[in-house]
Structures are given as structure tokens and as C-alpha cells.
Amino acid sequence: MGVAVLTMGTRPAELRALLDSVAKQREPARRTVVVGNGAPLPELPEGVIGVELPENLGVAGGRNVAIEELRKAGDVDVLVDLDDDGLLIDADVVSRVADLYETHPKLGVVSFRIADETGFTARRHVPRLRADDPMRGGEVTTFLGGGHALSMAMLDEIGGWPDAFFFTHEETDLAWRALDAGWKIRYEPELVLQHPRTSPARHEVYYRMTARNRVWLARRNLPAPLVPLYLGTWILLTVARTRSVKGLRAWFAGFGEGVRTACGTRRPMRWSTVRRMTALGRPPVI
Structure with missing residues (x-):
């Protein structure tokens, strides 16, 4: 250990x-x-x-x-x-x-x-x-x-x-x-x-990196048909949940950065893994 x-x-x-x-x-x-x-x-x-x-x-x-x-x-x-x-x-x-x-x-x-x-x-x-x-x-x-x-x-x-x-x-x-x-x-x-209880308050850098990395995550790991489903789900959730206009602007700027920039080696997961994750209660579209 x-x-x-x-x-x-x-x-x-x-x-x-x-x-x-x-x-x-x-x-x-x-x-x-x-x-x-x-x-x-x-x-x-x-x-x-x-x-x-x-x-x-x-x-x-x-x-x-x-x-x-x-x-x-x-x-x-x-x-x-x-x-x-x-x-x-x-x-x-x-x-x-x-x-x-x-x-x-x-x-x-x-x-x-x-x-x-x-x-x-x-x-x-x-x-x-x-x-x-x-x-x-x-x-x-x-x-x-x-x-x-x-x-x-x-x-x-x-x-x-x-x-x-x-x-x-x-x-x-x-x-x-x-x-x-x-x-x-x-x-x-x-x-x-x-661990001390922390505030859920967020800053602009957090919004930007959250969005950028979410796009990279999908591009690196998901089968091609699931990429737009996953990212589309998170666009809707983010718009519905975020009350800060500055936060939304930073999030969409990060999203664009994630689309434009290199995400590293792409190794899409197998469909059997998608089925396993779904059986465990969290399919990789959310």
C-alpha cells in the first residue's frame, strides 16, 4: 500500500x-x-x-x-x-x-x-x-x-x-x-x-476547463455515435443549471476550445463497455 x-x-x-x-x-x-x-x-x-x-x-x-x-x-x-x-x-x-x-x-x-x-x-x-x-x-x-x-x-x-x-x-x-x-x-x-464542506460556487476558469475537458473526454473515449449524444445532453443540462451569464460564456468558450484543440489519443470504448455501464446505471451519454 x-x-x-x-x-x-x-x-x-x-x-x-x-x-x-x-x-x-x-x-x-x-x-x-x-x-x-x-x-x-x-x-x-x-x-x-x-x-x-x-x-x-x-x-x-x-x-x-x-x-x-x-x-x-x-x-x-x-x-x-x-x-x-x-x-x-x-x-x-x-x-x-x-x-x-x-x-x-x-x-x-x-x-x-x-x-x-x-x-x-x-x-x-x-x-x-x-x-x-x-x-x-x-x-x-x-x-x-x-x-x-x-x-x-x-x-x-x-x-x-x-x-x-x-x-x-x-x-x-x-x-x-x-x-x-x-x-x-x-x-x-x-x-x-x-473533508470540510465546500461551497458549490464556481469561477470562470472552472467553467471553461469543465467544458473543454468534457469535449476531450467524449472525443477520446466514446464511440462516434455517442459523442454528439453525450455532448448534447451536457449542453442542455448546463444551460438549464447555470445561473451565471459569465459562467455560461466561459463554458461555451471552453466547449469551443475542446472542439478545436487536440484531445490526445483516441481509443473509443467497446460497445460491450457501453452496455456494462448502462447495466450499472450510468450509460455514457450523461
């Missing part, structure tokens, strides 16, 4: 509390790495590997650096990614994740439940369409970036995070590639990352 944390140096107290909660696990991780994403790192606990990047590579790029750092060691089978302002409130998270991977050989991703200090889980933090019950676990088609585990064997097969995405939708891109390669994704609500 390995643990990876990204930080931009703005939450030293929260980072230290998180690392302390990792160190207090009854079965400790073999290695823990902290990546300073374009920022110097604070003093780290003994034994924690620190990597300082000269520039911010985004969530996707920074996490790929962590993967490579753990891969070099050659003794990590499962990687746990944690937000730097999160906290492991239970001491058996690492051991329970390890047990899941030992029991299920084709388990690729385990998604944790994100809850605030009162135990509340926001609807947007449940990785399924029918999100009324955050305690319902099982197989899903995507996962939460704030707290999750990844099989290193899966990453060796499908590749890492899409660097160019920087942030937003990088989890979905990785999830779709994992599903298409036959790996499973599980949401395990008993595995909790405590």
Missing part, C-alpha cells in the same frame, strides 16, 4: 493532520509521498517522501508524478490518493482497502465516501446518478478524486491520469479506460475521508 497527497502549500496545518492520520493507521502504508505542485513543501514527518515541482502541473500531472515516484520503489501494489485538507478518521482504512484488493483480483478503483465533520455527504459526492442514499455501495462507473485507491497493475495496463486535463473530469477519463479494460470500480461508503 502507498499513499499520495498533492499540495499547493496553502494548507500546512491540514496537511500535517492528514499525514498524522495516515501514520496512525493500524497497518501503515509501505510508502507515503507528498507532491508540492509548484510550491515548496513544509517540513514533513520522518519517512515521508517529498517531491517539489517547479510548476503547477494540475491535479492530473501532479498525481502522475506521485505514481512514478511510487513505481520507482517497486514495492507498492495499491495507491491511495488523498486531498491535502482531508482526514482519515478511522484507523483501519488502509487495511480494509488492502483486504478489498486481495479479495477481488480485477478491482481497479475503490472510491471513498467524502463526508464533513458532521458525517454529511453532499449529493455531488456520490458517484452515481441516483444519489439519494450515500451509504449504498457497490459497483459504479466513476469515482471521487478526493479519496480513492488505484491498482498499480491497472495503471500499468491503461496508463495514468490525462496530463492535459489539468483538473476536472480526469477521474472520469481514467474510469472509462479502466472499465473498457475489464477492471471494476467500487464505491465503499464505509471508507470515509473527512
